[in-house]
Amino acid sequence: MITFIQIPNQANPRNLNKTLPNLRRRRRRMIINGGDGRSEMASGKNPSQISSVLSLPPPPPPHATSFVAEMGDTDGKIGGEEKHTVAAFDINDFVVIKEGEAEILMHAKNEVFYNKAQVNNRDMSIAVLRTFISKREQEHEEMLLKRKRAGPKVAEEPAVEADGVTDSVTDNGKSNGECEVSEEISQDEPCSVSEDPAVKQDGKVRGGLKPPRVLEALSASGLRAIRYAREVDGIAQVVALDNDKASVEACRRNIKFNGSVACSKVESHLADARVYMLTHPKEYDVVDLDPYGTPSIFLDSAVQSVADGGILMCTATDMAVLCGGNGEVCYSKYGSYPLRGKYCHEMALRILLACIESHANRYKRYIVPVLSVQMDFYVRVFVRIYTSASAMKNTPLKLSYVYQCTGCDSFHLQPLGRTVSKNSSVRYLPGFGPAVAQDCSDCGKKYNMGGPIWSAPIHDLEWVTSILEDVKSMKDRYPAFNRISAVLTTISEELPDVPLYLSLHNLCATLKCTSPSAVIFRSAVINAGYRISGSHVNPLGLKTDAPMDVIWDIMRCWVKNHPVKAQPPDQAGSVILAKEPILQANFARAVASLSKAQAKKVARFLPNPERHWGPKVRAGRQITSKHVSLLGVDAVNSVIHNDHEENDGPPSKRKKTEETSHDL
Numbered sequence: 268m269i270t271f272i273q274i275p276n277q278a279n280p281r282n283l284n285k286t287l288p289n290l291r292r293r294r295r296r297m298i299i300n301g302g303d304g305r306s307e308m309a310s311g312k313n314p315s316q317i318s319s320v321l322s323l324p325p326p327p328p329p330h331a332t333s334f335v336a337e338m339g340d341t342d343g344k345i346g347g348e349e350k351h352t353v354a355a356f357d358i359n360d361f362v363v364i365k366e367g368e369a370e371i372l373m374h375a376k377n378e379v380f381y382n383k384a385q386v387n388n389r390d391m392s393i394a395v396l397r398t399f400i401s402k403r404e405q406e407h408e409e410m411l412l413k414r415k416r417a418g419p420k421v422a423e424e425p426a427v428e429a430d431g432v433t434d435s436v437t438d439n440g441k442s443n444g445e446c447e448v449s450e451e452i453s454q455d456e457p458c459s460v461s462e463d464p465a466v467k468q469d470g471k472v473r474g475g476l477k478p479p480r481v482l483e484a485l486s487a488s489g490l491r492a493i494r495y496a497r498e499v500d501g502i503a504q505v506v507a508l509d510n511d512k513a514s515v516e517a518c519r520r521n522i523k524f525n526g527s528v529a530c531s532k533v534e535s536h537l538a539d540a541r542v543y544m545l546t547h548p549k550e551y552d553v554v555d556l557d558p559y560g561t562p563s564i565f566l567d568s569a570v571q572s573v574a575d576g577g578i579l580m581c582t583a584t585d586m587a588v589l590c591g592g593n594g595e596v597c598y599s600k601y602g603s604y605p606l607r608g609k610y611c612h613e614m615a616l617r618i619l620l621a622c623i624e625s626h627a628n629r630y631k632r633y634i635v636p637v638l639s640v641q642m643d644f645y646v647r648v649f650v651r652i653y654t655s656a657s658a659m660k661n662t663p664l665k666l667s668y669v670y671q672c673t674g675c676d677s678f679h680l681q682p683l684g685r686t687v688s689k690n691s692s693v694r695y696l697p698g699f700g701p702a703v704a705q706d707c708s709d710c711g712k713k714y715n716m717g718g719p720i721w722s723a724p725i726h727d728l729e730w731v732t733s734i735l736e737d738v739k740s741m742k743d744r745y746p747a748f749n750r751i752s753a754v755l756t757t758i759s760e761e762l763p764d765v766p767l768y769l770s771l772h773n774l775c776a777t778l779k780c781t782s783p784s785a786v787i788f789r790s791a792v793i794n795a796g797y798r799i800s801g802s803h804v805n806p807l808g809l810k811t812d813a814p815m816d817v818i819w820d821i822m823r824c825w826v827k828n829h830p831v832k833a834q835p836p837d838q839a840g841s842v843i844l845a846k847e848p849i850l851q852a853n854f855a856r857a858v859a860s861l862s863k864a865q866a867k868k869v870a871r872f873l874p875n876p877e878r879h880w881g882p883k884v885r886a887g888r889q890i891t892s893k894h895v896s897l898l899g900v901d902a903v904n905s906v907i908h909n910d911h912e913e914n915d916g917p918p919s920k921r922k923k924t925e926e927t928s929h930d931l
């Protein structure tokens with residue numbers, strides 16, 4: 268049985284109309300090719316299913332019942348020359364999964380990792396990649412202008428990048444997925460990679476700037492790599508690695524299945540990503556790490572493989588580790604101690620950033636985060652990487668330890684370093700400490716100390732605005748449009764310089780009082796002269812620059828009007844309430860107590876689109892009852908009892924999920 272599964276576009280079902288011209292074009296190609304085109308195989312094997320998804324009349328019957336791909340050997344050699352073959356396979360063993368413009372073949376045995384829920388992750392990455400490409404061009408143009416202004420000598424220099432490659436490319440007049448060479452790629456020809464990685468598809472002249480090369484270091488089925496190649500204009504090449512033979516075979520099959528643009532741009536190699544990245548220093552403008560669980564073992568080589576000004580995109584799904592489930596494990600992997608505060612998901616992002624910075628610093632490099640997202644069951648950060656021994660000295664200013672009270676959850680940050688400026692010179696010194704007394708000044712209990720975390724901004728708000736605008740301008744091209752635009756909207760309103768957030772519910776739990784509404788609490792903070800915003804990480808999270816004693820004073824004033832039952836005197840809440848407030852809180856509604864998005868009723872947080880929207884166990888692993896903590900009782904039962912309708916992947920193929928079972 269062959270099945271065609273399409274990830275629905277949450278934004279607009281009309282997006283299917285966009286697919287029609289492509290399909291018609293492909294169908295034409297199928298006829299030219301004698302009915303053996305790749306995408307048509309699916310329609311050929313099950314015309315009614317394909318047609319029902321795409322509302323087309325049934326395609327002509329195929330004359331082939333199996334698809335045999337000739338793609339060279341899989342000896343793991345790295346380099347573009349070797350022939351890639353995949354053994355003959357029977358199309359009947361596969362289902363076709365469509366996400367964005369990519370279609371991948373998933374084998375019934377499901378030996379290769381695929382998680383539908385990661386569509387949010389892939390869409391967000393595509394959005395960042397598009398913005399990266401346009402910002403990079405903008406920066407290059409500004410640099411050329413600067414050179415020109417600097418004087419004729421410099422201006423006359425050719426627009427050549429550090430490694431001396433220039434390019435001037437002409438348009439082939441076709442967009443991704445519409446390349447005329449479709450007919451030329453016959454099944455017995457190997458997928459070829461563009462000889463010149465500088466060749467661009469969109470034909471824009473970029474004044475000597477090479478189009479970017481992307482490394483998808485942990486590629487599994489190649490879905491992500493293929494989406495990058497087909498959906499993002501201006502990419503020169505995507506190299507997809509995996510150290511698993513079945514994944515590389517699947518990736519090569521999928522590259523071929525996706526037609527000429529994928530074939531000309533995506534290369535797949537069997538390789539240990541760590542070795543590959545180490546041996547390709549500063550070669551990739553974009554490096555994407557999307558591992559099972561922790562990325563920690565890949566970071567040292569990844570930061571070396573990114574070109575100057577390039578971008579590293581990195582996922583971590585070991586949230587239990589990053590959120591303090593096992594502090595010592597987190598320390599061994601990331602070099603930071605996590606705390607189990609309500610803000611732990613943001614702390615996870617900041618631990619990952621601090622860890623990447625620390626690896627970058629080893630090579631006189633440093634990071635600039637452009638977007639850092641906690642979504643679904645993982646964190647994903649997008650950081651640019653630069654080399655500068657002097658800029659690197661600023662790192663301790665961007666890191667802090669966190670003191671968190673064991674009684675009332677008040678938290679305080681202590682930066683690792685500080686600077687003293689005298690005339691034009693700057694001295695770098697250790698931070699002053701301790702930032703807090705031995706016992707909590709609010710409730711008298713001890714502090715736990717965590718970190719160091721990245722305490723500088725985790726997003727570049729100009730980037731966030733550009734990404735959001737770009738996403739909105741092509742909403743039909745993002746299957747997860749609703750979700751990613753909601754996340755980006757919330758991020759765009761976050762206070763950029765406040766590292767962690769408070770939980771209003773947690774404050775009230777400490778005092779055992781009823782909760783003011785978020786609007787009333789936000790008004791009191793604003794009326795006291797401080798700033799406050801939401802957090803994309805938690806709908807109940809509140810970021811503010813008001814110090815903890817002001818926050819507690821506001822709550823003391825609230826409790827005066829909303830009294831609580833008497834509690835034992837040694838409890839943190841009782842100690843806090845025993846003090847008279849210094850500040851008299853004003854709860855009158857402040858104009859800015861609702862964010863712009865809230866005022867306009869723009870979606871900021873969305874529920875998961877369906878059940879079991881979560882991580883998966885490692886490819887090929889059998890789901891057993893021990894995965895309950897990761898996947899939930901329903902999901903495990905549905906797999907154990909073969910209840911395929913409950914599953915969000917291909918029937919009986921849900922055996923692959925993440926090893927990180929224990930990680931959530």
Ligand SMILES: C[S@@+](CC[C@H](N)C(=O)[O-])C[C@H]1O[C@@H](n2cnc3c(N)ncnc32)[C@H](O)[C@@H]1O
Pocket residue numbers: 380381382385389484485486487488489490491508509510511514538539540541557558559886
């Ligand atoms: C979570 S999956 C990647 C999913 C993929 N990025 C996507 O979006 O669908 C992780 C992949 O990393 C591969 N992998 C694990 N360790 C590796 C290593 N040292 N080098 C290369 N690949 C590795 C695994 O075989 C697996 O296919």
Ligand SMILES: [Zn+2]
Pocket residue numbers: 672673674675676677707708709710711712839
């Ligand atoms: Zn306390």
